[in-house]
Amino acid sequence: MAVAPFGVAFGIAAADAGLTTWQASAFSLFVFAGSAQFAAVEVLGGGGSAVAAIAAGLLLNLRSLAFGVAMSTALAGPWWKRAAWSQLMIDESTAVGSAQTEHRWRRYGYLCAGLSIFATWNLTTFVGAAALSSSADVVTTWGIDATIPAAFLALLWPRLADGGQRRCAIAGGLVALTLIPITPPGVPILAAALGVLAGGQRRRERAST
Amino acid sequence: MTATLVLIGLGAGTYGLKAAAPLLLSGRALPPVVARLADLLPAALLAALALVSTVTRDGAALIDARLVGLAAAAVALVARAPFIVVVIVAAAATALTRAVT
Numbered sequence: 001m002a003v004a005p006f007g008v009a010f011g012i013a014a015a016d017a018g019l020t021t022w023q024a025s026a027f028s029l030f031v032f033a034g035s036a037q038f039a040a041v042e043v044l045g046g047g048g049s050a051v052a053a054i055a056a057g058l059l060l061n062l063r064s065l066a067f068g069v070a071m072s073t074a075l076a077g078p079w080w081k082r083a084a085w086s087q088l089m090i091d092e093s094t095a096v097g098s099a100q101t102e103h104r105w106r107r108y109g110y111l112c113a114g115l116s117i118f119a120t121w122n123l124t125t126f127v128g129a130a131a132l133s134s135s136a137d138v139v140t141t142w143g144i145d146a147t148i149p150a151a152f153l154a155l156l157w158p159r160l161a162d163g164g165q166r167r168c169a170i171a172g173g174l175v176a177l178t179l180i181p182i183t184p185p186g187v188p189i190l191a192a193a194l195g196v197l198a199g200g201q202r203r204r205e206r207a208s209t
Numbered sequence: 210m211t212a213t214l215v216l217i218g219l220g221a222g223t224y225g226l227k228a229a230a231p232l233l234l235s236g237r238a239l240p241p242v243v244a245r246l247a248d249l250l251p252a253a254l255l256a257a258l259a260l261v262s263t264v265t266r267d268g269a270a271l272i273d274a275r276l277v278g279l280a281a282a283a284v285a286l287v288a289r290a291p292f293i294v295v296v297i298v299a300a301a302a303t304a305l306t307r308a309v310t
Contacts, residue, residue, distance in 0.1 A: 172253025
């Protein structure tokens with residue numbers, strides 16, 4: 001995932017949802033989890049409750065727990081170092097770190113990737129949010145509102161190569177679409193989590209091949 | 210106000226998920242069910258987010274030119290376009306549709 005354009009897209013999405021430039025930047029500093037930030041801001045912008053926005057973001061971020069497990073042996077050190085390093089626990093830093101074999105290099109890869117993305121992500125979030133907040137009327141004329149679904153689709157795309165993931169995506173999408181006219185905003189996104197029930201077969205398929 | 214609440218809640222919750230293993234669980238594996246859920250939840254939620262953000266505005270159903278933008282984004286993704294191209298194609302297709310309708 002290209003970090004810079006994605007950061008700009010998040011800044012735009014945050015501004016479009018009514019967040020100030022500073023709020024958008026605070027999300028990127030303190031949450032620092034691309035797709036979860038995007039999801040929370042989308043739920044908020046649609047009029048969803050704070051609880052729905054937080055829950056949507058955390059469900060997407062459950063995977064950070066797995067990243068932490070993958071990196072924990074490499075991130076040895078005093079507790080305050082581990083606490084600081086943990087903020088960089090995202091897909092890319094875990095991928096770069098896991099590609100190394102020695103603990104020292106795993107930590108080095110993780111930190112280099114994490115820090116460079118942290119810097120780029122925060123800078124580009126600010127740029128995106130500031131650019132849109134100064135010219136909010138261009139959102140519909142320039143089709144900027146369509147960049148948000150496109151960004152979600154681009155995030156989803158690589159997962160669709162796998163059958164189980166694809167079934168979850170279809171089921172989650174159908175649940176959400178069905179609930180739009182019935183439930184308060186935000187609920188369709190949360191209820192889509194039930195889509196994971198459609199992906200339950202892969203472990204057995206994999207074991208048999 | 211709501212945005213600040215979300216910032217605090219999501220920030221604290223996300224940090225908890227990130228730091229749980231390095232600070233508390235060192236080396237222990239996740240229960241298979243949790244690992245499986247963590248792996249599959251993004252697909253279900255991202256699909257819902259893509260669709261809901263296409264067909265709603267301010268929480269209510271509204272079908273408009275964004276649907277053309279989403280279709281154009283899908284075409285760009287099939288053609289293996291990079292993220293920035295996918296997003297620009299979606300915006301351009303939507304803007305164009307609005308201009309001609």
